Amino acid sequence: MIRVQTGDFDVGAELEQLRRDNNGRAGAMVSFTGLVRDINAGDSVSEMTLEHYPGMTEKALEKIEQQANTRWELTASLIIHRVGALQPDDNIVLVIAASKHRKQAFQACEFMIDTLKTEAPFWKKETLPEGTRWVEPGQCR
Amino acid sequence: MIRVQTGDFDVGAELEQLRRDNNGRAGAMVSFTGLVRDINAGDSVSEMTLEHYPGMTEKALEKIEQQANTRWELTASLIIHRVGALQPDDNIVLVIAASKHRKQAFQACEFMIDTLKTEAPFWKKETLPEGTRWVEPGQCR
Amino acid sequence: MVHLRYFASLREQLGTGEEQVELPSNITDISGLTRWLQTREEPWKSALADSRLHVAINQEIVRPDAPVTDGDEVAWFPPVTGG
Amino acid sequence: MVHLRYFASLREQLGTGEEQVELPSNITDISGLTRWLQTREEPWKSALADSRLHVAINQEIVRPDAPVTDGDEVAWFPPVTGG
Numbered sequence: 001m002i003r004v005q006t007g008d009f010d011v012g013a014e015l016e017q018l019r020r021d022n023n024g025r026a027g028a029m030v031s032f033t034g035l036v037r038d039i040n041a042g043d044s045v046s047e048m049t050l051e052h053y054p055g056m057t058e059k060a061l062e063k064i065e066q067q068a069n070t071r072w073e074l075t076a077s078l079i080i081h082r083v084g085a086l087q088p089d090d091n092i093v094l095v096i097a098a099s100k101h102r103k104q105a106f107q108a109c110e111f112m113i114d115t116l117k118t119e120a121p122f123w124k125k126e127t128l129p130e131g132t133r134w135v136e137p138g139q140c141r
Numbered sequence: 142m143i144r145v146q147t148g149d150f151d152v153g154a155e156l157e158q159l160r161r162d163n164n165g166r167a168g169a170m171v172s173f174t175g176l177v178r179d180i181n182a183g184d185s186v187s188e189m190t191l192e193h194y195p196g197m198t199e200k201a202l203e204k205i206e207q208q209a210n211t212r213w214e215l216t217a218s219l220i221i222h223r224v225g226a227l228q229p230d231d232n233i234v235l236v237i238a239a240s241k242h243r244k245q246a247f248q249a250c251e252f253m254i255d256t257l258k259t260e261a262p263f264w265k266k267e268t269l270p271e272g273t274r275w276v277e278p279g280q281c282r
Numbered sequence: 283m284v285h286l287r288y289f290a291s292l293r294e295q296l297g298t299g300e301e302q303v304e305l306p307s308n309i310t311d312i313s314g315l316t317r318w319l320q321t322r323e324e325p326w327k328s329a330l331a332d333s334r335l336h337v338a339i340n341q342e343i344v345r346p347d348a349p350v351t352d353g354d355e356v357a358w359f360p361p362v363t364g365g
Numbered sequence: 366m367v368h369l370r371y372f373a374s375l376r377e378q379l380g381t382g383e384e385q386v387e388l389p390s391n392i393t394d395i396s397g398l399t400r401w402l403q404t405r406e407e408p409w410k411s412a413l414a415d416s417r418l419h420v421a422i423n424q425e426i427v428r429p430d431a432p433v434t435d436g437d438e439v440a441w442f443p444p445v446t447g448g
Contacts, residue, residue: 012153015174024179024229030250031172032243033156034365038165050364051290053357056341081364088165093365102173106251109171113243113365121338122364123290134291137361175448191447192373194440197424222447234448254448260426263447264373275374278444 001077002061004052006084009094018076018098026075028102030109032095038088040135045126050083050092053121057081060120064112072108074099079112081122142218143202145193147225150235159217159239167216169243171250173236179229181276186267191224191233194262198222201261205253213249215240220253222263284350286319289359295329305352312337313346315356334361367433369402372442378412388435395420396429398439417444 003009011033018029036048061079068077076098086092093116097108124135144150152174159170177189202220209218217239227233234257238249265276287300309315316337320327338357339348350356370383392398399420403410421440422431433439 027178029174033170037168117365135363258448276446
């Protein structure tokens, strides 16, 4: 399942929901949470705004999730990405992969976040003391 | 931080606590949750009991966490392992690694659970319809 | 008509996020469409000259030689930085 | 005195989880201690013959030639299966 939303997400509730959907079949769940850092490239960040391409974003995330489910034997998966204005320490993205086998869960989760970072149409704009700037690829995490 | 306990843990609350301790420094958090499966090696499991070596267990987990913090740049880490009687779908183990960099968080989290599985003194005993059996290494996940 | 969209820093440079234009009959692919938009006054010429820009047709990333047809949604944007 | 501990399937086979014993003066290492315990009647001989058993002295895994001294806690157990 994928979701793009302005509001926050609750990692525990999402993990719990997937666990319940799996009901005894999973064995291993791996989650990745991306957070807004208060420092990026040496500069103090007071706010971050995430722009995206509505429509294409959802398609891109669905494709990434589908690829992960093709390559690995998953019992459940989830991608949630926030958009809009965020503060340091806020959640940005959540990726969960559940599988019978822990290696598969780790690999699928890492694949989904790695692919999202290069293929999903999101753009970060940071507010610094000197003004705003668009984040360059590879500059962040 | 490490904990060995009979009671359940709340993955969301633990992630939230580490996130608060990190306050803007982390950027990336990876969690691994191990759950009791209702089927293992083809057999239906109705209960699982985890035995451990009190004292050595804590030392082993602390050493694993310390090794991870030496090898990777972590802003926080956590290992919780349950012992005693568990039912299918129950949480068994939780490992969390937080870092500025997602690769480091993934690698540290996977290292901790991999090392725990070969070095920490826990033993699983399963209750099957035919009786009980001790889980053999490599037989599970 | 084609629906043109611009995102992030490119949107800010151009001062617009989207527009509807009549596709000139001699334009058949992304390269041609980009060059045609660059004939507008600055900042169009320089902004669209950035070789790192990606282009999507109907929300799928495409290469510069991809064909454009009437009714398409075409988007230009800088490298993505989500996650 | 040394404090001997047995875990999991080994504990069940032996029917005991721990005991205090006086260390015979001629026993200096884990191999010697294990062989001495195997002189007890079955199941001790066969249970401790399992080459996959691990041994820990004072809660650190050691090799069979590790020295044992009075006051040590020595534990035998099968391969671990936690996590």
